[in-house]
Amino acid sequence: MVDEEKCRANIKRMVQKCIKHNLEFRPHFKTHQSSDIGRWFKAEGVTGITVSSVKMANYFADNGWNDITIAFPVNIREVDAINALSNEISLTILISDSVALESLKTSITNPTGVMIEIDTGSNRTGFNINHEAEISDVITEISEVKNLLFKGFYSHPGHSYKARCKSEIHEIHKGVLLSISDIISGTNLNREEYNICIGDTPCSSVAANFTGIDQLSPGNLVFYDLMQVQIGACTLSDIAVALACPVVAKYPSRNEIVIHGGAVHLSKDVIDHESIKHYGYPVELTKNGWNPTNKNGYVKALSQEHGIVKCTNEFMRFIHVGDIIGVLPVHSCLCADLIGSYQTLKGKSLNHIRSSSIQYYG
Amino acid sequence: MVDEEKCRANIKRMVQKCIKHNLEFRPHFKTHQSSDIGRWFKAEGVTGITVSSVKMANYFADNGWNDITIAFPVNIREVDAINALSNEISLTILISDSVALESLKTSITNPTGVMIEIDTGSNRTGFNINHEAEISDVITEISEVKNLLFKGFYSHPGHSYKARCKSEIHEIHKGVLLSISDIISGTNLNREEYNICIGDTPCSSVAANFTGIDQLSPGNLVFYDLMQVQIGACTLSDIAVALACPVVAKYPSRNEIVIHGGAVHLSKDVIDHESIKHYGYPVELTKNGWNPTNKNGYVKALSQEHGIVKCTNEFMRFIHVGDIIGVLPVHSCLCADLIGSYQTLKGKSLNHIRSSSIQYYG
Numbered sequence: 001m002v003d004e005e006k007c008r009a010n011i012k013r014m015v016q017k018c019i020k021h022n023l024e025f026r027p028h029f030k031t032h033q034s035s036d037i038g039r040w041f042k043a044e045g046v047t048g049i050t051v052s053s054v055k056m057a058n059y060f061a062d063n064g065w066n067d068i069t070i071a072f073p074v075n076i077r078e079v080d081a082i083n084a085l086s087n088e089i090s091l092t093i094l095i096s097d098s099v100a101l102e103s104l105k106t107s108i109t110n111p112t113g114v115m116i117e118i119d120t121g122s123n124r125t126g127f128n129i130n131h132e133a134e135i136s137d138v139i140t141e142i143s144e145v146k147n148l149l150f151k152g153f154y155s156h157p158g159h160s161y162k163a164r165c166k167s168e169i170h171e172i173h174k175g176v177l178l179s180i181s182d183i184i185s186g187t188n189l190n191r192e193e194y195n196i197c198i199g200d201t202p203c204s205s206v207a208a209n210f211t212g213i214d215q216l217s218p219g220n221l222v223f224y225d226l227m228q229v230q231i232g233a234c235t236l237s238d239i240a241v242a243l244a245c246p247v248v249a250k251y252p253s254r255n256e257i258v259i260h261g262g263a264v265h266l267s268k269d270v271i272d273h274e275s276i277k278h279y280g281y282p283v284e285l286t287k288n289g290w291n292p293t294n295k296n297g298y299v300k301a302l303s304q305e306h307g308i309v310k311c312t313n314e315f316m317r318f319i320h321v322g323d324i325i326g327v328l329p330v331h332s333c334l335c336a337d338l339i340g341s342y343q344t345l346k347g348k349s350l351n352h353i354r355s356s357s358i359q360y361y362g
Numbered sequence: 363m364v365d366e367e368k369c370r371a372n373i374k375r376m377v378q379k380c381i382k383h384n385l386e387f388r389p390h391f392k393t394h395q396s397s398d399i400g401r402w403f404k405a406e407g408v409t410g411i412t413v414s415s416v417k418m419a420n421y422f423a424d425n426g427w428n429d430i431t432i433a434f435p436v437n438i439r440e441v442d443a444i445n446a447l448s449n450e451i452s453l454t455i456l457i458s459d460s461v462a463l464e465s466l467k468t469s470i471t472n473p474t475g476v477m478i479e480i481d482t483g484s485n486r487t488g489f490n491i492n493h494e495a496e497i498s499d500v501i502t503e504i505s506e507v508k509n510l511l512f513k514g515f516y517s518h519p520g521h522s523y524k525a526r527c528k529s530e531i532h533e534i535h536k537g538v539l540l541s542i543s544d545i546i547s548g549t550n551l552n553r554e555e556y557n558i559c560i561g562d563t564p565c566s567s568v569a570a571n572f573t574g575i576d577q578l579s580p581g582n583l584v585f586y587d588l589m590q591v592q593i594g595a596c597t598l599s600d601i602a603v604a605l606a607c608p609v610v611a612k613y614p615s616r617n618e619i620v621i622h623g624g625a626v627h628l629s630k631d632v633i634d635h636e637s638i639k640h641y642g643y644p645v646e647l648t649k650n651g652w653n654p655t656n657k658n659g660y661v662k663a664l665s666q667e668h669g670i671v672k673c674t675n676e677f678m679r680f681i682h683v684g685d686i687i688g689v690l691p692v693h694s695c696l697c698a699d700l701i702g703s704y705q706t707l708k709g710k711s712l713n714h715i716r717s718s719s720i721q722y723y724g
Contacts, residue, residue: 223603
């Protein structure tokens with residue numbers, strides 16, 4: 001279930017924040033993977049977007065988006081698909097290590113934007129910011145390849161997911177800004193000629209200082225989820241999706257209900273709450289949506305199809321076998337990817353591509 | 363990737379075990395969700411199967427299976443779909459609490475088998491075995507409903523997943539057998555008139571005593587996975603699936619490679635190895651499959667699309683950007699559900715239904 005109003009409010013809030021800070025908003029569409037929800041961004045003036053696979057880029061290109069960044073280390077096995085797509089739209093790819101660049105020099109056939117991915121502390125992907133000479137060489141090499149157009153630097157400060165309050169997010173963001181300042185001072189390029197883009201929802205939502213940054217590409221903010229609440233990036237009221245789950249059994253002696261909503265629906269991301277694992281929060285579904293609360297209990301375990309919900313006495317009395325409850329997800333991106341479609345509170349169906357199901361490599 | 367030979371060997375081993383112990387093998391098809399792989403069971407003489415949703419039951423009924431148990435607490439909102447299916451095949455549903463039974467009394471329109479789910483220690487679903495009077499009442503109530511045919515008792519001893527060696531599995535299985543003995547002595551039914559079915563892969567794989575049990579319905583054994591290795595249910599060599607993942611970046615200074623293989627491909631089940639989280643083991647893929655090993659390193663983190671693999675020095679030297687490696691999954695059921703298709707080592711495609719994507723409730 002998607003609460004369209006909350007979803008549009010989340011989008012609008014980030015659009016306005018970007019306007020205020022003179023940033024280009026290039027939202028990451030991996031979270032919703034929906035051309036229908038994409039239109040809600042377009043309505044707010046968004047024209048450039050970010051995705052995490054060539055398949056997703058093709059899908060959004062087919063749906064009218066013509067300025068797309070694939071924010072994933074370029075997969076050199078997909079170069080034919082990249083060339084086909086860059087023939088149609090303005091495409092930007094990520095160079096995250098020097099080996100991939102070597103291969104692209106001879107295989108890219110159309111003008112293609114390139115951002116250099118830098119690692120600002122997440123230790124996931126990107127060039128180490130201390131390897132200045134290497135980064136400098138990569139910029140030079142890119143400039144020497146006819147079809148590669150250097151666009152700037154990209155970073156996903158994923159270590160912000162370790163934060164557990166706003167001040168911790170601010171602290172991490174400060175470190176990111178320092179890294180970016182190092183990158184800027186490490187190059188002798190004209191600052192007007194390239195962009196710096198960062199893309200995590202916690203820093204994008206909470207930070208108030210974006211010195212050195214030109215573009216923001218958060219994705220999760222469109223829905224938010226319990227993990228973002230735990231991090232301090234949003235409140236329970238901002239969460240714009242809930243998984244509708246039928247109640248199939250009720251065990252009063254254990255204060256537990258069983259729902260058809262398991263690991264194949266919610267995925268298995270988890271938050272720890274006082275050393276107890278929570279896989280979601282149960283909420284009552286009404287025509288107007290749900291009352292955002294963590295006071296009804298929690299999903300304590302997931303099998304493939306089963307969810308076990310530990311309930312308060314009150315929620316236990318209130319819920320019956322045959323009811324449908326909502327579950328606020330721990331990680332909305334993974335839940336949306338698993339379900340593969342949405343319904344708004346007004347009953348309208350929204351599409352979803354499920355980019356995970358097929359990959360390009362032969 | 364599916365290693366058909368290993369897969370067929372896993373099936374055959376369980377078929378032979380069931381013959382030896384005079385058990386009916388009713389494999390759970392939720393793991394593979396594939397009519398193609400279903401045929402490998404049929405080739406070994408399997409005629410009755412187990413699934414975990416009405417959608418899955420419909421899919422296998424459409425593919426020629428006509429004796430199906432839906433081993434999930436019956437969802438009373440799906441009664442129309444159940445009635446439609448029971449018109450076509452021999453269908454058995456699960457009663458896991460007394461409320462659902464009440465609703466079915468008036469809504470089931472065709473003869474439908476019913477098993478009473480009992481909780482033999484997993485605390486997930488089913489009647490508490492100590493509530494003898496309640497179970498007795500349910501049996502009586504079932505016998506009074508024209509279209510409900512009492513078939514026996516079903517249990518999934520999911521607490522066997524907490525085992526970490528064969529002797530712990532044996533210990534848990536002993537407790538399950540005791541519970542079953544209590545159930546048998548608690549009813550005054552003729553023992554010939556009902557079946558007892560249990561369905562977990564660890565006990566099914568390891569136990570050698572099945573006193574009181576008539577049917578086995580494990581599912582995971584078709585593929586096995588790292589979790590089953592950790593539990594003690596199989597060896598690394600028994601694992602019959604690996605996720606093929608392209609290598610997209612390489613960071614020698616961290617001894618890490620990055621693969622296109624994330625939480626939307628592997629799901630997020632995890633095993634703890636000396637307090638380090640492992641999301642999978644990387645293996646070299648060759649034309650003959652893979653060398654089953656945990657000696658190349660481990661998948662240390664998963665984002666939505668990224669997998670970060672910590673590598674040994676040797677594997678690091680051996681693997682290059684652009685290669686495709688295999689990843690032995692922690693939980694093969696969830697990985698297969700996410701990918702939604704298979705390829706054998708000989709390049710043959712096998713289908714998969716993805717039962718999670720759509721559910722029946724209006």
